[in-house]
Amino acid sequence: xxxxxxxxxxxxxxxxxxxxxxxxxxxxxxxxxxxxxxxxxxxxxxxxxxxxxx
Numbered sequence: 762x763x764x765x766x767x768x769x770x771x772x773x774x775x776x777x778x779x780x781x782x783x784x785x786x787x788x789x790x791x792x793x794x795x796x797x798x799x800x801x802x803x804x805x806x807x808x809x810x811x812x813x814x815x
Contacts, residue, residue: 779792
């Protein structure tokens, strides 16, 4: 099991890397869910994608 700080750092690095590609909100959400689908609540990810990419 990954430590929480390490998994959070990985999550943020993945988000930054994906955002540089200028994805649609759905593309960003889908990619992040592929990498981090084990997160408890995907709702904040979706609303973040909408806020950042629309």
